[in-house]
Amino acid sequence: MKEFLPISKQDMEARGWDQLDFLFITGDAYVDHPSFGPAIICRVLEKAGFKVGIISQPDWRSTTDFKKLGRPRLGVLISSGNLDSMLNKFTAAKKYRSKDNYSPGGKAGLRPDRATIVYSNRVRELWKKTPIIIGGIEASLRRFAHYDYWSDSVRRSILIDSRADMLVYGMGEKQIKEIALQLSSGIDISLITAVNGTCYLTDSLDILWDYTKIHSFEEVRDNKKKFAEAFKVQYLEQDPIRGKTIVQPSGDIYLVQNAPAMPLTMEEMDEIYALPYMRTYHPSYEEVGGVPAIEEVKFSLVSQRGCFGGCSFCAIVSHQGRIIQNRSHDSILQEAQILTQLPDFKGYIHDVGGPTANFRIPSCQMQFERGTCKGKPCLAPKPCKNLTANHGDYITLLRALRKLPKVKKVFIRSGIRYDYLIEAKDEFLQELCEHHVSGQLKVAPEHIAKKVTDLMGKSGKESYVKFADAFRKMNEKIGKEQYLVPYFMSSHPGATLKEAVELAEFIRDLNYRPEQVQDFIPTPGSLSTCMYYTGINPLTGENVYVAKDAQEKKMQRALLQYRDEKNYMLVYQALQKANRTDLIGFGPKCLIRPMRHQKQLNEKRTAKSSARFQRKKKTEKKK
Structure with missing residues (x-):
């Protein structure tokens, strides 16, 4: 019978279980849906024959909640949830967020700061010898010594602070299955050191032979140049085919990162998404209004993983990698038919995509033989000459989805890379405008100043202008009134007030009034965060300007919304400071009045x- 995994002793007894094989502890509410990492990992283990139970959002102030399902036979798996717990809790201005979409009723404050560390240490208090394996986005992106924006410090690997035995980075399905099988065969976790996509600690490097050693935690903590040098190695070795083992000393021990796990095959992807998910939150949350995060994904389809877009501020390259892994059309269509049978389905599939919706195929076929090109971007600032830009497979998939009974409309809401779209020179733009836009298409140029977009790994102003023109002409051709909604980011490394004013002028010329703008947040593990902390572009060694002064960051953000009256004084001060008082006046090009x-x-x-x-x-x- 299809059912939720056990969350209580009563659930275990109903299944006839005396003891779990694995206990999964998560900082999110329990949502059994393939867009939630803990659900996937637990269902993969269940499929492999293991008994798995879930404890979500335990009270970390004592060990009581952690032991309610008993001590597991093989190990405890721990994740902070779908987001880093600090990003989940704090804004770019380090203020508390009022809502947590991954908690029951959207209530904030139900998980601790640095949840992975706190949960793991609580479990270690309870069961000193039980294997503890940490994973998920928080563990994945904090696996090396890393800059932590919220404490404004360099912290050592989360594997050390958590006192866990092993860290799984990336999506984790291959790794967790292999680890589980080895543990069940009686192998001690201290001897499980050869699984790709994992990290472990050791006091000796005698068993290693082909590895790259980077600066120690103490060195990167005390020297920003060495931090940038260490990050460069981590970043460039992030490839499952050509990537090497990386070692980082920390005190008297070594953090060892094995090469990333191999990409999933289409058959493996299909199997994962065919598992018996309940596709909603646990019914115990019904009284408080459910879990808000399900609304964005309930009627959406994940068609692929990975992204070769190369945005510097994005963690995907360090988590899912640059090589595209996709599902078969049959698998996606079968899941779509399941959606149409849900009682609250209204005929609308909300999204079909992945980190980038229109990256349905690898950027080039050579990646499967030799990996991604080391230090060479696929798309930005200029497309690689070997880039395969083609939407043919995606168009065929979307057409098949539109033909399904009960489906009225198929939207695309995950990111569209418009620079890839205009390179493709196929009929996707017309398909998109005719069938998959609901009046507005959200895109993310992020900035338009070349100095900034180059550091961001984005294609720049010319590419956006070219796409915007093509989008407008296509809608005129098909007789539709549809609009672009561009997202912009303030205070990214490289952006001074001069670049912020340049972006404000661009927004003025678009006659656009952004309702939302994003102030850059230095999240762990990203290239942009390395630039933010060190003031160095680690890939080139060049110095990078970083806006860290709170007042300047406010001014950069205000410039993007210069029409908002409450921003008047900030914009006025910014224009004065940037020596652009020519933009204060009554002329058509002026941003504000005197x-x-x-x-x-x-x-x-x-x-x-x-x-x-x-x-x-x-x-x-x-x-």
Whole structure:
């Protein structure tokens, strides 16, 4: 019978289980859906014949919640959830977020800071010799010594601080199955050291023969140049075919990272997404309104993994890798038919994609023989001459999905790389505009100043302008009124006030009023974060300007929303500081009006508001 995995002793007894093989502890609410990593890992283990139970969001202030399913036979698996726990809790300004979409009812505060470390140490208090394996995005991106934005410090590997036995990085299905089989055959976890896509600690390197040693934790903590040098090695060796084992000393021990796990085959991907997920949150959350995060993915389809886009601020390259792994059409269509049978399906598939929706095939076929090119981007700032830009397979898939009974519309909401789209020169743009846009298409140029987009790993202004023109002409051709909604980012490394003003002028010329802008957040493990911390581009050794002053960051962000009255003083100060007072005035190119004019406007608004208030009071008095 299809059912949720056990979350209580009663659930275990109902299955006739006295003891679990593996206990999975997660910082998210329990959602049994293939968009949630813990659900996938648990279902993979279940398929392999292991007994798995889940404890979600345990109270970390004691060990009580951690032992409610008993001591597992083989090991404890720990993840902070779908997001890094610090990013989940804090904004770019280091303020508390008011909502946690991965918690019941969206309630914030149900997981600790650095959840992986806290959970793991609690388990170690309980069961000193039980194997502990950490994984998920938090562990994956903090596996080496790393810069932590929230404490403004370099922290050692999360594997050391957590006191776990092993760290699984990347998506983890291959690794966890291999580890589970070895543990079940009686092999001690200290001897499981050859699984690709894992890290472990050792006090001797005698068993290693082909590895690259990087600067120690102490060296990268105390020297930013050495931090950048160590990061460069980590970043460039992130390939399952050509990547080498990397060793980082820390005190009197060594962190050893084996090469990344091999990409999943199409058959392996199909098998993972065919597992018996319940496709929703556990019913115990119903009373508090469920788990908000399910709404974005409930009627969406993951068609592939991996991304060769190369955005410097993105963690995908360090987690899923650059090689595209895709599912078969049959697998995706079968899942789509399951969606159409759900009681609240209204005829709309919300998304079909992956980290980048239109990367359905590898950037070039040579990757499967020799890996991705070391230090050579596939797409930006200019496309590689070997890039295979083709949407044929994706178009065929989308057409098949549109023909399914009960399906009214298939949307594409995950990112579209428009620079890849215009390289392809096929009929995808027309397909997209005719069938897969709901009036607005969200895209992410992020910035338009060349100095910044080069550091971001983005294609730049010319590429966006070319696409925007093609999008407009295509909608005119098919007789539709549809709009682009571009996302922009402030304060990325390389962006001074000069570049922020340049972006504001571009927004002005678009006649666009962004409702949302993103202030750059230095998340662990990304290339941009290395630049932010060190002021160095690790790939070139060049110095990079970084806006760290809180006031300057506010000014850069305000410039992107210069029409918002509450930003007036920040924009005024930014233009003064950037020596761009030519943009203060009454001309068509000006961003804001002179201060005296603004004061007069404010006084008039205040007077009108006061008059309205007085009239309202008189009316109420008469009544």
